[in-house]
Amino acid sequence: MRITLHRPHQIGGCITEIESNAGTRIFIDLGHLLPDGDKPSDDKLATKDAIDKLTAGAAAILYTHNHGDHVELFNLVDESTPQYIGNLAADLMGRKYQRLSCLDDQHEECMDRLMKLENFHFYRAGKPLYFGKRKDITVTPFYVSHSATDSYMLKIQCDGKTVIHTGDFREHGYLGDGLRKVIDKFHIAGNVDVLIVEGTNVGQTNKPVMSEKEICDCFKEIMAKRKNVFVLCSSQDADRLESVYQANYSTELWRPFVCDSFQAETIKRISRKYKGLGPYYQFNKGKAYIYDYDPTKNKGLMNKMKKCGFTMLIRSSDKFAEWIDDILKFCNREETSFVYSMYRGYVEKGSGGYNEKTDAFIQPLVAGSTPCLKGSKRYDYNHTSGHASIQSLKEICELIGPKTAIIPIHHSPDADFHTVGLRKDLDDKIVEAETVIDGITITFNKA
Ligand SMILES: [Zn+2]
Ligand SMILES: [Zn+2]
Missing domain, CATH: 3.40.50 (Rossmann fold)
Known part of the structure; x- marks a missing residue:
């Protein structure tokens, strides 16, 4: 298996690519770079050509949630590639585009986005999805709490290995305790090889966040x-x-x-x-x-x-x-x-x-x-973070206890995940540079 993290060390626009030994490829999230104030940011991937080149032949694109920095480039994906998201997440996106389509300068793009959304497939929490001719990649979505409604963490099984991609998550939301219940019910603790984890709050604040x-x-x-x-x-x-x-x-x-x-x-x-x-x-x-x-x-x-x-x-x-x-x-x-x-x-x-x-x-x-x-x-x-607190990151990483690697993504470029204070054996497993470990090739594409 090969895991490629595109634009990993930044908040927004992170894309994860997973390829099996047999060549089946899936992508998790396809987000735009965060806007620059009230102006859109310049994103080199925001063209049909760039997305075609990146995702050509992919078996599926799977979105963790509907924030723009995770989903915004979906309309550039070729119609032959299936795309997946939560049904309410898609519904809320559709309503947003419907509303914006009333504006003359956005009408055409919103109508195109609405048409593309019609072809989306939806998750059922806890129900696995199979990809590849030999079904060599299995993805199981689980609800997580985040500031976007209908957000998911994904479990990916491929070539005998298990990867967890947390997406954006937090434990201090109303459904925040569901994460530990899922980890328990689906026997995730101790049975994961690679944990890909968001680190938005790393280097921002060590203070406890308000629930x-x-x-x-x-x-x-x-x-x-x-x-x-x-x-x-x-x-x-x-x-x-x-x-x-x-x-x-x-x-x-x-x-x-x-x-x-x-x-x-x-x-x-x-x-x-x-x-x-x-x-x-x-x-x-x-x-x-x-x-x-x-x-x-x-x-x-x-x-x-x-x-x-x-x-x-x-x-x-x-x-x-x-x-x-x-x-x-x-x-x-x-x-x-x-x-x-x-x-x-x-x-x-x-x-x-x-x-x-x-x-x-x-x-x-x-x-x-x-x-x-x-x-x-x-x-x-009166506001609190939509993302995991440092304490929660530490506890969830230690609870899941991945055997091979912890890969932090979705964090500011100067954030140091070692400051989370994981116990030594797990801290040693933080991977932020290209490596081959336990038969898994991990690469980073920072462009
Ligand atoms: Zn995000
Ligand atoms: Zn988000």
Whole structure:
């Protein structure tokens, strides 16, 4: 077996290629480089020619989740190559492209992406998929918790060896404890040769990260202090939506939970997927009130919002800027909080990923708002990492205990995985340069 890590030592755009001795090849993830602020980044692989050259003859492309840095190049893959992802992940991608297709400059590309998405195949968690004429590669997907809804870790069996590719994951999300249950139920611990593991937080912070449950508690604290609460968060992160929704309907004030029709439909689809699968993402404690695109239809809702206060999910767009303008007219600013619930770097000048448009969008909300969370300055900042904490990386690597190699990917170029502090026998197995070990060839393509 040969494992090739394309663009491994960077966050975003990591691609893993696995080839059996008989020549069957699969790819895990085909992501675009992360955008450069509000501008797209220049990605040499983002052409049909480059993707054809890379993936020609591949038996399948398998995506761990639907974040752009893992899936964005899917539309460039030849139609003869099967592509796999979770069904809700594909559904949410489709809805995003449908919405964007209304924009003239994006219409054509979005329609092309929608057509390509129609041919996707879907995972069933725990059910193996077989590739190659002699079925010499088997891939079994398992749910993991991440800030993208419907994310998977993949177990790959090939030439008598077992590889685990974690994808992006975290244990501090609502379904985070599922990872250890999967490791236990499917006898993964001690039975893995190579572990390919994300390391986004390596070199970033050694501090414990807040759990999603604690994020929900912070929302409750804010809602207890402020009558009107605007929340800017990812519209597809089921955990964060659950936290905001739960906090809103846990207060005794029974304030309306307000969003637009796009967000309401997303919530509906998430709850459909998780129906009967546990206590989370049901969104059935109280109604999601829809703020209508036709302002004449919002009179009743506006009156309710004025009287009772509200929690409103917002997105950075001209439409929301208009609506916020209207709503702020009746809000006492002392009673109003703006909660920024995403990566802070998007709106902090000078940090990686600074996005001028998002920063401009939040200005009317920031002006005059008094944060009520300790340590917040311009707004109430309530966010936690979508990725594994250092403690979790250490524990999961040690629990799985791979026999041959640990290959860190998806981390900043200067991050040193040895700082995770794995026990000595495992620390010695960290592989970051070309090697042949136990019959497995591991190569790196950093281009
Ligand atoms: Zn990622
Ligand atoms: Zn991700």
